[in-house]
Amino acid sequence: MMSAPVTHFLETLPLCEGMTRAELAAFAELLEPQRFPARTKIIREGDPGTVFYFLREGSVGVFRGTGVDGPRRVATLSPPEAIGHLCLLDGQPREATCVSDETILLLVGTKRRFDACFDRGDTFAFKLIENIAKDLCRRVRRVSEAFYQFYAQPQVSIRHLERLAREVAKRKEREIASARYVRVRPERQRQRPGVNAALAR
Amino acid sequence: MMTPGDQAVFTKTDCAMNGLRQSVSHIGVFAALDDDELMDIIRTCSMVHYPPGKIVCDAGDPPGALFLIDKGMVRLLHVLPDGSTEVVSTLETGDAIGALSFLEGKPRSCRAVAVSPCTLYRVDREQFNTLRANLRPSAFKFIRVLSSMLTARLRDINERMRVLQEDPEGSIAYLRRRAARLRRQEAR
Numbered sequence: 453m454m455s456a457p458v459t460h461f462l463e464t465l466p467l468c469e470g471m472t473r474a475e476l477a478a479f480a481e482l483l484e485p486q487r488f489p490a491r492t493k494i495i496r497e498g499d500p501g502t503v504f505y506f507l508r509e510g511s512v513g514v515f516r517g518t519g520v521d522g523p524r525r526v527a528t529l530s531p532p533e534a535i536g537h538l539c540l541l542d543g544q545p546r547e548a549t550c551v552s553d554e555t556i557l558l559l560v561g562t563k564r565r566f567d568a569c570f571d572r573g574d575t576f577a578f579k580l581i582e583n584i585a586k587d588l589c590r591r592v593r594r595v596s597e598a599f600y601q602f603y604a605q606p607q608v609s610i611r612h613l614e615r616l617a618r619e620v621a622k623r624k625e626r627e628i629a630s631a632r633y634v635r636v637r638p639e640r641q642r643q644r645p646g647v648n649a650a651l652a653r
Numbered sequence: 654m655m656t657p658g659d660q661a662v663f664t665k666t667d668c669a670m671n672g673l674r675q676s677v678s679h680i681g682v683f684a685a686l687d688d689d690e691l692m693d694i695i696r697t698c699s700m701v702h703y704p705p706g707k708i709v710c711d712a713g714d715p716p717g718a719l720f721l722i723d724k725g726m727v728r729l730l731h732v733l734p735d736g737s738t739e740v741v742s743t744l745e746t747g748d749a750i751g752a753l754s755f756l757e758g759k760p761r762s763c764r765a766v767a768v769s770p771c772t773l774y775r776v777d778r779e780q781f782n783t784l785r786a787n788l789r790p791s792a793f794k795f796i797r798v799l800s801s802m803l804t805a806r807l808r809d810i811n812e813r814m815r816v817l818q819e820d821p822e823g824s825i826a827y828l829r830r831r832a833a834r835l836r837r838q839e840a841r
Contacts, residue, residue: 517815542801547808570793578793582785585800589757592803595810596731596741596762602817604733606828613828617821 458483458559461508464532467583475576482566483559488552494535495550497523501539502563507531510556515549523549537584539563680721680774681747685798690791697780703727703767710751711764718775719755719799722748725771730764737835738764742809752799755781 459476462468468476483506488494494505494512511530515523526548529535535550540563570577602609670688673695677683683691700723703709709720712732720727726745730738741763744750750765755778784792817824 538804541797542804544801544804544808547811570797573790575788578788578790581793581797581800585756585796585803588800588803588807589753589759592753592807592810593759593762595807595814599810599814599817600731600733600739602824602828603731603737603739603831604735606832610825610828613818613821613825616818617825620819620821 458485461506461532461559465506465534467534467537467580467587469579469583471576471579475574475579478569478574479576479580482569483561485557486560487555487557490552490554492552492556493549494552494558495546495548497547497549498545501536501543501546504537504539504561504563504566505535506559506561507533507535508557508559511553512556513551513553515551516547528553538588540566540581540584541588677774679746680723682721682749682795682798682802686791686794690789690794693784693789693791694776694781694795697777697784698774699777701773701775703771703773705767705769707767709765709767709771709773710754710761712761714754714761716754716758716760716778717751718778719752719781720750720765721774721776722746722750723772723774725773726768727771727773728766728768730766731762732764735835742806743768749799749802752803756796756799756803 458480459473462471462476462479468479471479485508497516507529508531511528512533512535513525514527514529516526517524529550535558536546538544539546543563566577566580570581670692673691674688677691677695683694686694701720703725709727710717712730722744724746726743727748727750728743729741729750731741732738744765750773751761753759754761755776781792781795785796
C-alpha cells in the first residue's frame with residue numbers, strides 16, 4: 453500500500469491533471485519508490501523502453517550523442533518531473549541517457565503493469581495517456597518551431613552554422629589526434645613490457 | 654459533424670465486421686482496435702475526396718477533424734512568416750493529417766496539400782470528443798496509437814536537427830541556395 457504523500461506528489465504533476473483522488477491512489481499502487489546514489493545511469497540511450505519514472509528528490513542530467521567529446525548534457529531535470537514516460541506510447545528505444553547528479557528518489561513503474569491497467573479499462577491509465585499525448589503535442593510544436601526558425605531567418609542561421617562549422621572542424625582535428633594516439637599506444641606498450649604486466653595485474 | 658457532400662463510411666445496419674476489417678486493414682490506427690472499438694471510431698468517420706493541388710487543411714486553421722489517408726499522397730508543408738514553405742514530409746496510405754490540432758484543440762500547425770487524387774477518412778472531432786468524455790476505451794486506444802505516430806515525428810525532427818547541426822557546411826550551402834531562390838521569386 454502506498455503512503456498518502458505519494459498521491460499528493462502525483463497531484464502536482466501535469467501528467468496527472470484531471471485525475472480524481474481514487475484514480476491517483478490507483479496509479480500510486482503501480483509505482484515503487486527507489487533511491488539511487490549519485491552517478492547512476494537510470495536510462496541508457498538506445499535501450500528498449502520498459503520502465504518509466506517520476507523524480508521526487510534530487511536532480512538528473514540528460515545526455516545525448518557520442519563521439520570524441522563524449523555525450524553532451526542537453527537538460528537537467530528536477531522534481532516533480534516524469535522521465536522515460538514516452539515508452540508508455542510506443543516502447544521505442546530510449547532517445548537519451550539519464551544520470552543522477554546526486555542521490556535521488558524515484559517512483560518507478562513498469563510498462564507491462566501499466567499496459568495491464570490500460571487494457572482493463574482503468575480510467576487513471578486513460579487520463580495519463582491523454583495527458584502524455586497533449587504534452588507530446590506541445591513538444592512537437594516547440595521542436596518544429598525551433599527547427600523551422602533556421603529557414604525563417606537564413607542570415608542568422610548561416611552565422612550560427614558558420615560558428616558550428618568552426619567547432620566541428622576543431623572537433624575533427626581532435627578526433628584525428630586521438631586516433632593517432634590509439635595507433636601509437638600499442639607500439640609503446642610493446643616497448644615497455646614491465647608496464648604492460650603491471651596494467652594486466 | 655458531417656458536412657454536406659461528405660459520404661458516411663458505415664452505419665449500424667450495413668456493418669459486416671469482416672468486410673469492414675478488410676476495408677480498413679491498411680490503416681495502422683484502425684488495426685490496433687478490437688471490433689467494438691473499431692465500430693466506435695468508424696461511426697465518427699466520413700469519406701472525403703481531394704483532387705491534386707487541393708489544400709486539405711491550412712496552417713492557422715481552427716482545430717477540426719483528423720484525416721487518415723485511405724488512398725493517395727499528401728504533402729505536409731511548414732509555412733514560414735514570409736509565406737514560403739518547407740516540406741515537412743510526404744504522407745501516404747495509413748498516415749494521419751492534423752493529429753496535433755485534433756489532440757490539442759489548437760490551430761493547425763502545417764498546410765496539407767493533396768499531391769495525387771486522395772481519398773481520406775475524416776474523423777469528426779466533436780463526435781470523437783463525446784467518446785472521450787464518456788471514457789470509451791476506443792477513444793483512448795486511438796489517442797495512444799495516434800500519439801505513437803507523433804513520437805515518430807518528434808524523432809524525425811530531432812534527427813533532422815542533428816543532421817543540420819552536424820553538417821553545418823552542407824546546411825549553409827542549402828540555406829544560401831534557398832535565400833537565392835526566394836530573391837529570384839521576389840524579383841519576378
